[in-house]
Amino acid sequence: MPNSMEYQPVECAIVVNAAGAFSGKLAEMLGIGLGPKDSLAGIPVPVEPRKRYVYVVHCPDGPGLDTPFLIDYSGVYFRREGLGGNYISGASPEEVEEPDASNLExxxxxxxxxxxxxLADRVPAFEKLKVTSAWAGFYDYNTFDQNGIIGMHPLINNMYFATGFSGHGLQHSPAVGRAVAELILDGEFKTLDLRGFSFRRILTQEPMLEQNIV
Ligand SMILES: Cc1cc2nc3c(=O)[nH]c(=O)nc-3n(C[C@H](O)[C@H](O)[C@H](O)COP(=O)(O)OP(=O)(O)OC[C@H]3O[C@@H](n4cnc5c(N)ncnc54)[C@H](O)[C@@H]3O)c2cc1C
Known part of the structure; x- marks a missing residue:
């Protein structure tokens, strides 16, 4: 993100705030969330970066072709990566142990x-795995209800949101792209009714919680 000295005004008819993990920060640049606390303008876009790790492991005796993407009830997941005994795996930390999101170590x-x-509890062969590489990325984390925020801002009605997917945005992306395009071009949702994802639920404090996500 640029620092405030580098901000430049940009004139435009319509903005779609799809800045992922940084969309809360981007909204703040327009004053969203900075108004009086008891007013609409004082309600921030509740999306922030949360660091998540993905570990690549090698385990020649691990499960084979018929292995699905598996999310264990504990929240640990793994997915086979090709046929050479490689897998990707990870888990989200508990809220109390959220890592520092100022870097991607x-x-x-x-x-x-x-x-x-x-992992080893679930698949005993994983006792012998070896980590071959790893990376970190930022979840576009919606602290309100870990779900997408889609549609027009109630005060700034030429700013649309498509954000806050909290680590499951790839799955939503085709539908969200289509719905936001309809909203802009036709003024309403046409083929997909995504009104439930609007900013309104944050104003009325009605979370739409996701249960089965990592
Ligand atoms: C480790 C990890 C694993 C994941 N696994 C899955 C998965 O298995 N399934 C799934 O569905 N999703 C997964 N996700 C989540 C998924 O990647 C995101 O939900 C999705 O990428 C969100 O898409 P987006 O287009 O909203 O935001 P992004 O893909 O984050 O794109 C936002 C864009 O905005 C740009 N931007 C930010 N600030 C500014 C600014 N001020 N000005 C201009 N541009 C800006 C950024 O550079 C970026 O290009 C995972 C995420 C991580 C980190």
């Missing part, structure tokens, strides 16, 4: 302590 201890034991 990988915490390997998190794998040792929180991911590996659960």
């Amino acid at each position: 990988v915490d390997h201890q998190f794998f040792e302590n929180k991911v590996w034991p659960k």
Whole structure:
């Protein structure tokens, strides 16, 4: 993100705030959330970066072709990556142990302590896995209800949102792109009714919680 000295005004008819993890910050640049606390203008876009790790592991004796993308009830997940005994895996940390999101360094201890034991519990062959690489990225985390925020802002009616997907946005992207295009071009949702995802639920404090996500 640029610092405030580098901000430049941009004139436009319509803006779609699809800045992912940074869309809360981008909205703040327009004053959204900075008004009096008891007013509409004082309600921020509740989306912030949350660091998540993905670990690539190698395990020649691990499960094969018929292995689905598996999310264990503990929240640990793995997915086969090709046919050479490689897998990707990870888990989200507990709220109280959220890592510092000012960098993208990988915490390997998190794998040792929180991911590996659960993987090996689920698939005993994973006792012998080896981590070959890892990376970190930012979840576009909606602190209100971990769900997308889609549609027009109630005060700034030429700013649309398509954000806050909280780590499951790839799955939503075709539908969201289509719905937001309809909203802009036709003034309403046509083929997909995504009104439930509007900013309104934040104003009325009616969360639409996701249960089965990592
Ligand atoms: C480790 C990890 C694993 C994930 N796994 C899955 C998965 O298995 N399934 C799934 O569905 N989703 C997954 N996701 C989530 C998914 O990647 C996101 O929900 C999705 O990318 C959101 O898409 P987006 O277009 O809203 O935002 P992004 O893809 O984050 O794009 C936002 C864009 O806005 C740009 N931007 C930011 N600030 C500004 C600014 N001020 N000015 C101009 N541009 C700006 C950024 O550079 C970026 O290009 C995962 C995410 C992570 C981090």
